[in-house]
Amino acid sequence: MHELSLAGGIVSMIEAAAAREHFRRVAQLRLEIGALAGVEPQALRFALTAMMPGTCLAGGEITIDEIPGIASCLHCGASVEIASHTEACSQCGQFMLKATAGTDLRVVDILVFDD
Amino acid sequence: MCVICGCESGAGPEHTHTDDEAAGASHVALTSANGDLHYGTGAARLSVPGMSQARAIRIEADVLDENRRHANRNRAHFASHRVTALNLVSSPGSGKTTLLCASIEALRVRRPGLAVAVIEGDQQTSVDAERIRATGAPAVQVNTGRGCHLDAQMVGEAFAHLDLHAAAHHGHDAGAMLFIENVGNLVCPALWDLGEAAKVVVLSVTEGDDKPLKYPDMFAAATLMVINKIDLLPYVSFDVTRCIEYARQVNPTIDVIRVSATRGDGMDDWLNWLLPPRADEHLRPQKQSFQRRTGLQQVM
Numbered sequence: 001m002h003e004l005s006l007a008g009g010i011v012s013m014i015e016a017a018a019a020r021e022h023f024r025r026v027a028q029l030r031l032e033i034g035a036l037a038g039v040e041p042q043a044l045r046f047a048l049t050a051m052m053p054g055t056c057l058a059g060g061e062i063t064i065d066e067i068p069g070i071a072s073c074l075h076c077g078a079s080v081e082i083a084s085h086t087e088a089c090s091q092c093g094q095f096m097l098k099a100t101a102g103t104d105l106r107v108v109d110i111l112v113f114d115d
Numbered sequence: 116m117c118v119i120c121g122c123e124s125g126a127g128p129e130h131t132h133t134d135d136e137a138a139g140a141s142h143v144a145l146t147s148a149n150g151d152l153h154y155g156t157g158a159a160r161l162s163v164p165g166m167s168q169a170r171a172i173r174i175e176a177d178v179l180d181e182n183r184r185h186a187n188r189n190r191a192h193f194a195s196h197r198v199t200a201l202n203l204v205s206s207p208g209s210g211k212t213t214l215l216c217a218s219i220e221a222l223r224v225r226r227p228g229l230a231v232a233v234i235e236g237d238q239q240t241s242v243d244a245e246r247i248r249a250t251g252a253p254a255v256q257v258n259t260g261r262g263c264h265l266d267a268q269m270v271g272e273a274f275a276h277l278d279l280h281a282a283a284h285h286g287h288d289a290g291a292m293l294f295i296e297n298v299g300n301l302v303c304p305a306l307w308d309l310g311e312a313a314k315v316v317v318l319s320v321t322e323g324d325d326k327p328l329k330y331p332d333m334f335a336a337a338t339l340m341v342i343n344k345i346d347l348l349p350y351v352s353f354d355v356t357r358c359i360e361y362a363r364q365v366n367p368t369i370d371v372i373r374v375s376a377t378r379g380d381g382m383d384d385w386l387n388w389l390l391p392p393r394a395d396e397h398l399r400p401q402k403q404s405f406q407r408r409t410g411l412q413q414v415m
Contacts, residue, residue: 001263002302005266013181017174036335038332085331085334086365088364098368105178105179106175107175108175111169111170111171111172112170112171
């Protein structure tokens with residue numbers, strides 16, 4: 001359940017932004033989760049929902065965009081989309097893939113109110 | 116009723132809207148002095164009926180950036196003290212602590228000047244740190260409480276309690292080796308960079324040989340897979356070849372070493388992987404089987 005730690009990281013990131021940008025509350029929080037980030041979107045949403053009350057995120061809406069995983073094939077050189085590290089290259093069938101994108105959990109933007 | 120926005124506050128023109136009101140109600144700012152209405156105080160500097168004064172702020176940041184900053188600080192700190200740090204990950208009970216105790220003894224024989232220390236991560240107890248200290252090596256126990264992994268900040272603070280600095284500053288040419296034994300968990304520790312040179316995943320033959328497929332993120336993040344407890348192979352149905360095949364499916368470049376930490380099998384291969392060859396070592400006979408990429412040297 002590392003999503004709890006990640007949710008804590010997100011809340012402190014937003015609280016720091018609130019101090020910097022002088023806003024009072026967040027109406028919408030938009031996240032991007034890569035398919036290869038090792039993060040379960042539902043578990044993260046659950047953890048965030050539990051943590052938001054009492055912070056500037058209280059009552060805010062969470063939007064999660066799931067980003068496809070991209071890997072480069074060390075055998076045929078193709079760049080292919082994968083949902084997990086266990087997949088073979090869809091071009092040549094070899095298990096020679098190295099992930100190149102979709103490995104991150106990012107906070108994209110927030111919609112805030114100053115009142 | 117408020118004549119401005121229709122809310123039911125019933126107060127005079129000075130009333131303010133509270134935070135829990137619906138977005139859209141806060142389109143106007145009131146001054147408390149004379150009741151003037153200012154519609155242009157929001158970020159947009161104008162008011163559109165039905166639209167609230169919300170503003171978007173781009174953050175565009177990786178949630179693990181803060182951890183990465185700590186990890187990079189650790190990495191620089193390790194490098195400046197010539198400390199090689201390894202992050203050992205596995206499920207509970209794979210034999211990480213037993214492997215470390217055996218490694219400390221073996222390294223003492225193989226390279227007497229090398230300082231070795233351990234950071235032990237567990238949710239509770241200092242049992243593992245005590246086992247390490249019994250070998251004579253310094254160890255710091257980090258209890259994560261309910262936490263399921265070590266993070267870079269914990270490791271940085273634990274490292275400050277170790278005396279590897281002294282070893283680096285007193286002319287020990289051999290440098291130092293820091294083993295970080297993560298919390299037994301094949302899922303969460305995969306995401307946290309601790310500033311290590313490499314992640315080493317330990318898998319014992321009493322577990323399933325399909326674990327690399329079941330927990331692919333961890334095997335994808337590791338540089339080396341140590342298959343431990345191979346002395347028990349006659350008694351279990353673990354297929355070593357299939358396990359390696361699965362591990363290479365998720366990580367085609369992963370190194371593999373088979374050991375029995377209790378019986379000593381494979382310990383030479385493990386030490387060869389750990390220690391970059393020194394100038395005088397070409398004089399000694401050495402197994403070459405796992406030297407194809409000189410192990411750890413490749414990732415440093």
